[in-house]
Amino acid sequence: MSLFFQDRPEEEPKFQTKPSLELQQKITAYKLLLSVYRKLRTSDLIALMAISTTLFLFLHTRDLNTKLKEMEVKLQPEDEILTNHLSETGNYQPESHGVRAMMKLLQSTGEMTNLEPIRLNNTRKAQQNIIFFNRVPKVGSQTLMELLRRLSMKNNFGFHQDAVQRVETIRLPPDDQADLSALVSSYEPPGVFIKHVVFTNLSEYGYPEPIYINMVRDPVERVISWYYYVRAPWYFVERKIMFPDLPLPNPKWLKKDFEECVLSGDRECTYEAGELRDVSDHRRQSMFFCGHHRDCLPFNSEGALEKAKRAVEQHYAVVGVLEDLNTTLTVFENYIPRFFKGAGNIYWNEISRYNPINKNSFKPPVSEKVKDIVRRNFTKEIEFFQFCKQRLNKQYLALKLHNKK
DSSP, rough: OOOHHHHOEEEEEEEEEEEEOHHHHHHHHHHHHHHHTSSSSSHHHHHHHHHHHHHHHHHHHHHHHHHHHHHHHHOOOHHHHTTTOOOOOOOOOOOOHHHHHHHHHHHHOOOOOGHHHHOOOOOGOOSSEEEEEEEOOTTSSHHHHHHHHHHHHHTTOOEEEEOOEEEEEEEOOOHHHHHHHHHHHHSSSEEEEEOOOOOOOGGGTTTTOOEEEEEEHHHHHHHHHHHHHHTTTTHHHHHHHOTSSSSSHHHHHHHHHHHHHHHTTTTGGGGOTTTTTTTTTOOOHHHHHHOSSGGGOHHHHHHHHHHHHHHHHEEEEEEEGGGGGGHHHHHHHHHHHHTTTHHHEEEEEHHHHOOOOOOOTTTTOOOHHHHHHHHOOOHHHHHHHHHHHHHHHHHHHHTTTTGGG
């Protein structure tokens, strides 16, 4: 192994200006690959070198193709892009389109005057001052986790996250649910516990109700993001570092394009109502709210949808929306202030500005034609997403911030 690297000391690349996020990701992937090469046997090394060479050639070609596709995309109206960002002063901001639409609807029905935060805030139901963030993948949960980590130092609460697992199982048997409930309740309050797992009702196992939070995202955009995330070079390289005996991915699978996958009827990109997949099925964000019941297993089913809605209404303090971060952070700050005081300032002035997290610059644009094909089979997922958006907008409007302009 030393023959490959003994005369090649690592040097940090020097830049006149800060490199782009895409270039940073490529450098990171290269460094990760280098560290893996040094740990592998010769046979594994040859295989990984072949895969990585193929992958990087493919990524370079796809970068060029992506730029051509982007030239065909019409720009969004500027007001739609800017309506939901904080100003430099951090003062009250214009409501998003969804908030304005919800306000008009509630005003037309007379419900606007009856909105009160206490009626929409499940934080008051919590029996222990512990946040349980059972995070959905690819909805900005990595960003929210980093935000909570920084807030834990500012607001003085414990920060705890589950260890990375070789095989991540999001649905657990009853004994493991009981163990998880005990673990969450074992931390000294105030604190936060973070894990990729479906909704687990601690009270069913005799433990106090925590403060449940989560995030959601447009379900079609999310499934596309997940598709390319698990194919990103740094993803499988990081997994190989943590678990060296994991088999390397097939180059053909790595190069598979989402549009081609959908249009060809590939099983990976086929979403059939009522279909059952294994216990680590990440296609549906509603499963993370539905829970461990067997009714939660069938894809795009009415039963799973209703259970997920009920869990949000009865248990979750806040379910944020990735596409509406300003509203999300405002609701978090006002509904769970012990933990989220100053969240907006830290996010917009530190994380968003200087530390973009988990942004995959290798993900190419996907046509609306293909998205529409996927949407036809995501009807219940889309309904659940809209339900969460409407609930978040109601929570925001109940704060009466629009009266303080």
